[in-house]
Amino acid sequence: MGETMSMDDLRARGLVLLGCGKMGSAMLEGWLADGLPPSSVWVIDPNPSDWLKSTGVTINGDLPEAPAIVLVAVKPQMMGEALPVLAGFGGGGTLFVSIAAGTPISAFEAALGAGTPIVRAMPNTPAAVGRGITAIVGNAYAGAGDLDLAEELLGAVGQVVRLEGEDQMDAVTAVSGSGPAYVFHLIETLAAAGEAEGLAPDLAMALAKATVAGAGALAEAARETPTQLRVNVTSPGGTTQAALEVLMNEGDGFPALLRRAVKAGADRSRELGK
Secondary structure, three states: OOOOOOHHHHHHHOEEEEOOOHHHHHHHHHHHHOOOOHHHEEEEOOOOOHHHHOOOOEEOOOOOOOOOEEEEOOOHHHHHHHHHHHHHHOOOOOEEEEOOOOOOHHHHHHHHOOOOOEEEEEOOHHHHHOOEEEEEEEOOOOOHHHHHHHHHHHHHHEEEEEOOOHHHHHHHHHHHHOHHHHHHHHHHHHHHHHHHOOOOHHHHHHHHHHHHHHHHHHHHHOOOOHHHHHHHHOOOOOHHHHHHHHHOOOOOOHHHHHHHHHHHHHHHHHHHOO
16 A cells, blocks of 8 residues: 555645536535645546636646546546546556546556555535535555545535445435435425415425425534424424325335335446446
8 A cells, every 4th residue: 555645745746637527616616715726736628617717727738747636527438538548647656536426446446557546436416515425435555544635625515424335335326426316306396286285386496495405404403313303393283294194104105215216226326337
């Protein structure tokens, strides 16, 4: 296991960001806001945005000889052509961090060679507003300092959690990776249900968005568990209890539905990772 990296190494030797779409841009914006100098960042992106051009980072230029970190943020289908470009950095001197969904650590090890420290990460879309949560796991060559540095970098867009093994990544994908889409669908359906009860569409949507956002913020900030928060809102024999009796039905309510949904997502993630 080689020497692990630090933020000072990163500033001195540079960071290469492969792909600067929504997620890459959100991370880059966070790093620059946290004080990473633009002169320490090289970005490879075939279609750089106007915002990216305004940052002062090096775009599609000659790369540093031995960058401290290469962060891979391209779509999985572009991985085949992207990795050979970076193969020369493999072998131990550079830490690779991947946020490419569905690409296992073994694929990076095969392309980059033995001894390459690799951290695989799964962020989610609320990272775009600094409210993401990212799960990380390293290979055998990624030391404690490498994981610390990956966590510090990914912490620019939200919370970071560490997994015990890469096999947990499929479940993470189905819970937090895909989870925002489930919440967006909850907002859609809650608003539609409000319309069905006589509310104007704009009013129903405003109520649904604010309710879901507010409840999520309260769940994060409160000392009570979500279970206790639910109990607090539920008066015996009241309106909330009447609605929850439908939602919490073990046959066709939320518990069974979400178990099936998350299992389907995790199963599909396992299939794609083969």
